[in-house]
Amino acid sequence: xxxxxxxxxxxxxxxxxxxxxxxxxxxxxxxxxxxxxxxxxxxxxxxxxxxxxxxxxxxxxxxxxxxxxxxxxxxxxxxxxxxxxxxxxxxxxxxxxxxxxxxxxxxxxxxxxxxxxxxxxxxxxxxxxxxxxxxxxxxxxxxxxxxxxxxxxxxxxxxxxxxxxxxxxxxxxxxxxxxxxxxxxxxxxxxxxxxxxxxxxxxxxxxxxxxxxxxxxxxxxxxxxxxxxxxxxx
Amino acid sequence: xxxxxxxxxxxxxxxxxxxxxxxxxxxxxxxxxxxxxxxxxxxxxxxxxxxxxxxxxxxxxxxxxxxxxxxxxxxxxxxxxxxxxxxxxxxxxxxxxxxxxxxxxxxxxxxxxxxxxxxxxxxxxxxxxxxxxxxxxxxxxxxxxxxxxxxxxxxxxxxxxxxxxxxxxxxxxxxxxxxxxxxxxxxxxxxxxxxxxxxxxxxxxxxxxxxxxxxxxxxxxxxxxxxxxxxxxxxxxxxxxxxxxxxxxxxxxxxxxxxxxxxxxxxxxxxxxxxxxxxxxxxxxxxxxxxxxxxxxxxxxxxxxxxxxxxxxxxxx
Amino acid sequence: xxxxxxxxxxxxxxxxxxxxxxxxxxxxxxxxxxxxxxxxxxxxxxxxxxxxxxxxxxxxxxxxxxxxxxxxxxxxxxxxxxxxxxxxxxxxxxxxxxxxxxxxxxxxxxxxxxxxxxxxxxxxxxxxxxxxxxxxxxxxxxxxxxxxxxxxxxxxxxxxxxxxxxxxxxxxxxxxxxxxxxxxxxxxxxxxxxxxxxxxxxxxxxxxxxxxxxxxxxxxxxxxxxxxxxxxxxxxxxxxxxxxxxxxxxxxxxxxxxxxxxxxxxxxxxxxxxxxxxxxxxxxxxxxx
Ligand SMILES: Nc1ncnc2c1ncn2[C@@H]1O[C@H](COP(=O)(O)OP(=O)(O)O)[C@@H](O)[C@H]1O
Ligand SMILES: [Mg+2]
Numbered sequence: 001x002x003x004x005x006x007x008x009x010x011x012x013x014x015x016x017x018x019x020x021x022x023x024x025x026x027x028x029x030x031x032x033x034x035x036x037x038x039x040x041x042x043x044x045x046x047x048x049x050x051x052x053x054x055x056x057x058x059x060x061x062x063x064x065x066x067x068x069x070x071x072x073x074x075x076x077x078x079x080x081x082x083x084x085x086x087x088x089x090x091x092x093x094x095x096x097x098x099x100x101x102x103x104x105x106x107x108x109x110x111x112x113x114x115x116x117x118x119x120x121x122x123x124x125x126x127x128x129x130x131x132x133x134x135x136x137x138x139x140x141x142x143x144x145x146x147x148x149x150x151x152x153x154x155x156x157x158x159x160x161x162x163x164x165x166x167x168x169x170x171x172x173x174x175x176x177x178x179x180x181x182x183x184x185x186x187x188x189x190x191x192x193x194x195x196x197x198x199x200x201x202x203x204x205x206x207x208x209x210x211x212x213x214x215x216x217x218x219x220x221x222x223x224x225x226x227x228x229x230x231x232x233x234x
Numbered sequence: 235x236x237x238x239x240x241x242x243x244x245x246x247x248x249x250x251x252x253x254x255x256x257x258x259x260x261x262x263x264x265x266x267x268x269x270x271x272x273x274x275x276x277x278x279x280x281x282x283x284x285x286x287x288x289x290x291x292x293x294x295x296x297x298x299x300x301x302x303x304x305x306x307x308x309x310x311x312x313x314x315x316x317x318x319x320x321x322x323x324x325x326x327x328x329x330x331x332x333x334x335x336x337x338x339x340x341x342x343x344x345x346x347x348x349x350x351x352x353x354x355x356x357x358x359x360x361x362x363x364x365x366x367x368x369x370x371x372x373x374x375x376x377x378x379x380x381x382x383x384x385x386x387x388x389x390x391x392x393x394x395x396x397x398x399x400x401x402x403x404x405x406x407x408x409x410x411x412x413x414x415x416x417x418x419x420x421x422x423x424x425x426x427x428x429x430x431x432x433x434x435x436x437x438x439x440x441x442x443x444x445x446x447x448x449x450x451x452x453x454x455x456x457x458x459x460x461x462x463x464x465x466x467x468x469x470x471x472x473x474x475x476x477x478x479x480x481x482x483x484x485x486x487x488x489x490x491x492x493x494x495x496x497x498x499x500x501x502x503x504x505x506x507x508x509x510x511x512x513x514x515x516x517x518x519x520x521x522x523x524x525x526x527x528x529x530x531x532x533x534x535x536x537x538x539x540x541x542x543x544x545x546x547x548x549x550x551x
Numbered sequence: 552x553x554x555x556x557x558x559x560x561x562x563x564x565x566x567x568x569x570x571x572x573x574x575x576x577x578x579x580x581x582x583x584x585x586x587x588x589x590x591x592x593x594x595x596x597x598x599x600x601x602x603x604x605x606x607x608x609x610x611x612x613x614x615x616x617x618x619x620x621x622x623x624x625x626x627x628x629x630x631x632x633x634x635x636x637x638x639x640x641x642x643x644x645x646x647x648x649x650x651x652x653x654x655x656x657x658x659x660x661x662x663x664x665x666x667x668x669x670x671x672x673x674x675x676x677x678x679x680x681x682x683x684x685x686x687x688x689x690x691x692x693x694x695x696x697x698x699x700x701x702x703x704x705x706x707x708x709x710x711x712x713x714x715x716x717x718x719x720x721x722x723x724x725x726x727x728x729x730x731x732x733x734x735x736x737x738x739x740x741x742x743x744x745x746x747x748x749x750x751x752x753x754x755x756x757x758x759x760x761x762x763x764x765x766x767x768x769x770x771x772x773x774x775x776x777x778x779x780x781x782x783x784x785x786x787x788x789x790x791x792x793x794x795x796x797x798x799x800x801x802x803x804x805x806x807x808x809x810x811x812x813x814x815x816x817x818x819x820x821x822x823x824x825x826x827x828x829x830x831x832x833x834x835x836x837x838x839x840x
Contacts, residue, residue, distance in 0.1 A: 048733055070732035080733045088726040091719075099723050102716055103735035151735065285648045287655070332828040338783075341590050344651055345779040346828075348592070352776030353821040360814030474772055475662075478655045485652060519666030519768075526660025533653040534641050 001026045001061055001186055002155060008055035009046050016042040018210045029187040031197045031204035039210040040190040041083050044159045048080035049073040075103050077154035085144040089133025093124055093143055096132045100150030117146040138169035158189040174200050198222050247398055251391040260390040266503050267397035268459050273495030274404040275451035276480040278411055279444045281489050283424035287477040288347030291354035292322040292449040294472025296456025298358060298365060301373040311385035315457035322453025323446045330445045334438040348474060355473035370467030385461045393462050400458060408492050420444060482529045488539030497541040561688040566805030570798035571698035572759055577781040577793035578705060579752030585725040586745040589639050589650045593658035595775030601627040601757025602766035606674050624754035631750020632743055665768035673765035697759035704755050721745055780824050
């Protein structure tokens with residue numbers, strides 16, 4: 001479904017990704033794990049078009065993402081839940097969700113999708129008129145994921161969805177990933193919360209200092225001593 | 235050779251009126267020197283990202299305070315101009331202190347100061363019973379002709395030398411600021427205000443220092459302009475247009491180089507004169523029309539200014 | 552009621568009427584600032600051009616006044632778009648202060664273009680709207696009309712901003728411009744729409760101001776500064792703050808004008824502004840970031 005080949009990404013004076021190749025197949029949940037500053041967020045940003053890669057190719061179902069304008073990428077069925085949620089804090093929950101269905105194709109389906117999202121997160125229905133910025137971290141994360149789901153995506157990009165949340169809420173977030181998969185969504189998830197994420201994904205890549213250092217089935221990675229010690233720190 | 239260039243240039247400028255005295259070119263030179271000084275005064279703070287659009291206000295205070303003190307209380311400009319300078323400094327403190335204290339920076343600062351220059355113009359207009367309002371104001375002639383006491387001279391040479399001296403003093407101030415600790419503090423502040431504060435820089439105080447210095451210099455420019463022209467009006471020495479004119483000239487000349495404002499003054503004043511001479515009264519408005527377009531073009535394509543870009547080119551080659 | 556009180560009440564009422572127009576002025580500027588993060592220093596000069604447009608269409612070419620107003624609003628909206636495309640867009644990545652100065656250049660340009668094209672004489676519509684007399688007070692009909700039209704304009708903008716996708720995107724982009732492409736929003740298009748809207752509001756303000764004031768090339772200078780002060784006092788980009796500040800300023804100006812000249816009203820407004828900066832530096836309606 002999504003394939004990255006030898007992707008390179010730079011910030012003005014700093015190269016953040018070196019020769020990153022990665023694949024996500026239809027219906028899979030794939031994790032990318034690695035320490036702070038490894039380039040995980042950068043990876044998400046090049047896929048969703050927030051940052052242009054300086055080399056390599058990114059293809060989504062045969063469409064070259066590098067040549068697609070950023071605001072068109074969501075129309076291909078890619079929804080990105082950015083790091084630290086990034087809701088529109090002074091807009092209501094429902095207006096935030098409305099922004100999620102901004103693209104033309106999603107507008108007629110707004111009501112239906114809203115029901116789907118409220119079904120998934122009943123809390124959001126209760127808080128629909130509240131300013132997004134005034135909710136708790138967990139509620140905000142739900143709203144951010146809900147906003148992404150409004151566009152009825154095929155591929156969901158989650159950037160550290162568990163960061164800064166209470167343990168109970170973290171559980172809920174990972175549960176949700178499992179549920180979304182069951183509903184047929186493909187998920188690419190970036191995490192530092194290694195052990196928990198490896199329980200919900202099929203495969204994972206280990207990213208360190210901008211390079212893929214290891215890859216494999218989640219269970220394998222968890223089991224392999226060398227990888228555990230060298231990269232996962234557990 | 236290049237080491238002696240400034241000194242040779244200075245000597246040539248001092249010697250000029252003793253060999254060449256045609257009144258019209260001398261007049262243009264004096265005007266250029268006075269405005270160069272005003273523009274330099276602006277750039278003293280402008281180069282640190284403190285973009286004030288209130289300098290029209292400071293200049294207006296300088297000009298009107300000097301003239302009013304002379305006409306109403308017979309205070310010699312030798313006293314009146316320093317008083318005007320203090321008034322400008324005081325106004326700067328009143329407006330800039332809350333701005334800096336409460337982190338009104340960038341856009342906000344520019345807008346607040348912009349309003350300041352608008353308001354000074356309104357005050358001058360509103361107090362028309364004393365200031366003559368928009369019709370302008372003339373300091374009274376003292377006896378007839380020249381008087382050192384009244385700072386009134388009929389000869390252009392005297393004025394030329396005075397303006398030259400003040401202009402050179404302005405450059406000297408620029409240079410001193412450039413060599414001072416204040417500069418490093420202000421550069422740190424303009425890069426990252428919080429970082430500078432964390433590193434122990436007294437942000438409010440440092441900014442206030444440079445603003446007061448710049449405002450006082452600008453007020454002096456106003457006083458000088460008033461004494462030379464013997465006529466001032468709100469539109470020529472105060473208001474938003476004058477503020478923008480200062481910024482414009484500095485941007486055209488080069489904001490980060492000492493002679494940038496001077497180059498800007500030469501270019502803009504010559505441009506205005508050429509247009510005026512060639513089109514006469516039909517030229518009204520044309521000079522500002524060209525300024526406006528040039529300002530936009532410069533900011534888009536040559537933000538370092540003419541002199542700044544030339545120097546950068548030379549350094550690169 | 553004592554004579555004094557009637558004058559006071561009349562001034563207060565006039566202040567409210569003026570407040571409506573000032574609120575409209577600050578709304579346009581706030582919109583541009585909130586969304587594009589640029590201050591159009593030349594905002595009042597766009598209004599000046601709109602006023603000239605009204606003068607020529609209505610007084611010189613005898614167009615029906617409503618049609619003239621519609622044409623002016625559209626024309627100034629187009630000017631707003633041109634300003635964005637020609638001046639702001641090339642500078643979007645530049646230092647904010649350069650954007651500010653560039654629009655200052657446009658101010659110069661527009662003022663002098665008006666001087667060159669139309670001359671420095673004061674012009675007016677030559678339209679005498681009646682004065683309403685009620686309870687011993689005199690309220691100018693044109694002020695009332697301006698007030699009502701300004702309110703209608705603001706309500707329309709409010710509906711647009713809250714009910715449509717584009718309006719919602721305009722609010723969203725003001726809060727987080729980086730992630731906006733993730734919503735499928737083309738920020739360039741939103742900027743154009745916002746510039747057109749800001750220009751259109753300037754055009755509307757022009758139609759209303761020309762009912763009350765003469766137009767000349769420098770007319771922008773008489774209400775530009777006050778608009779900036781209102782926006783800063785209301786916290787730049789904050790629509791509600793701008794709205795409240797507009798009415799506060801209008802009352803100060805109206806009351807100052809009651810006892811002294813109108814210019815003194817402006818002076819008081821500025822003094823009030825400085826005091827407010829000491830008291831509430833975040834602006835009247837603080838929005839901590
Ligand atoms: N805007 C930026 N400018 C410069 N460097 C950046 C920027 N964003 C991130 N980086 C650098 O790129 C590297 C990878 O960052 P990021 O992708 O955010 O890592 P992660 O999400 O894995 O923590 C880090 O070293 C970071 O310092
Ligand atoms: Mg990250």
